Amino acid sequence: MRTRWVVRRGIAAAAVGCAVFLTGCSASADSPSASGDGAKGGGKPSTAALANKADAPPTRPVPHGRGSRVPYDFNGDGHRDLVLNDLVKGPEDRLGDDAGIGVVYGSGRGPDPAVRRLLTPTRNAAPTEGTLPAAFDAEAACDLDQDGFADLVVTTDPPFNGTGRPPVPLQILFGSPDGLTGKAVKLRIPEAARFGNEWPDHPVCGDFDGDGSQDLAVTASGGRFSYLRGPFTRKGAPRAAGGAVPGVGPVLSSPEPKADVNADGYDDFVSATRAREPGAAARAKLLLGGPTGPGRPGGTYTYKAVKALPAGELPAGEGTAVTDVLRYADFDGDRRPDTVVRTHRGETTDLVAVHWGTGKKGAAFSTALFSTDHR
Helix, strand or coil: CCCCCCCCCCCCCCCCCCCCCCCCCCCCCCHHHHHHHHHCCCEEEHHHHHHHHHHHCCCCCCCCCCCCCCCCCCCCCCCCCCCCHHHHHHHHCCCCCCCEEEEECCCCCCCCCCCCEEEEEEHCCCCEEEECCCEEEEEEECCCCCCCCCEEEEEEECCCCCCCCCCCCCCECCCCCCCCCCCCCEECCCCCCCCCCCCCCEEEEECCCCCCEEEEEECCCCCCEEEEECCCCCCCCEEEEECCCEEECCECCCCCCCCCCCCCCCCCCCEECCCCCCCCCCEEEEEEEECCCCCCCEEEEEEECCCCCCCCCCCCCCCCCCEEEEEEEECCCCCCCEEEEEEEECEEEEEEECCCCCCCCCCCHHHHHHHHCCC
């Protein structure tokens, strides 16, 4: 097996919707206080609700959409969906396998934790040499095949004996009117677009050449990156790819909250020497998009710090409660960035919430709800 560490990034996650996760909450799932903008009142979670997996709201079907241009809209209904990698485990599972990727689907009043789906290697990953990966982490999302449904790029840990060029660890789960379902396909990076023997990693989505289709930038060795032009086929192949482009650090990421930093019609991306902690202030190198693709130096890019307001009060337990920023983006369509946070104590207790761009706080829920879903 490969000996590379897979870095878990909390790409996204959060939600609103009180359901049974909030003390004294009795609103229906369709009421304003159960999800979205009406749930901007907060409330203390019940210790029993957090501890009892049976208290999770039953899942509802994913609404069928017709396609949209909204980011992270996997079912194409016009509402941004939420993705999170870090799901809590039961005390008996804390040393077990990866819990999977949780998806919370959006609604007209915000993300709804009752409309959710758990993605796991067993059900959703593509095998390599007959072996399913153990690691399965969300990395980036965009509409790679240009069908109106966002697709999810995940990283895995395919078998590798350490000799020569490693396989591509990235896979794509394609969106549909049913959201993210079925098996992923492996991302195909043409040999001419690879360089060196490092693992292709840190995929960044964007329309870097301004042609209306989403492209991918992926790290290569020696300060280079692979530029893969979209649209992509359903077998994971880009429309075109040239040689690896020089001039980047080992970590790539997207600017926040907009990918087109200078508003010239071409998306840009950021290059750094080390991974940035979500929500933290940081300085990195900006690579500008253009008619021939990304790579033109754009000077220094500064990530502004995002305040990590707690998601809510956790029940008493071992260790200190920590709050992490997971995502800074517009989740309710009002063109103001919202902040998704996760307050957790170890790997067994947490709350996730959205702090809206209006300054109000949404209701919180525990990612323990995914442990009630079949894995």
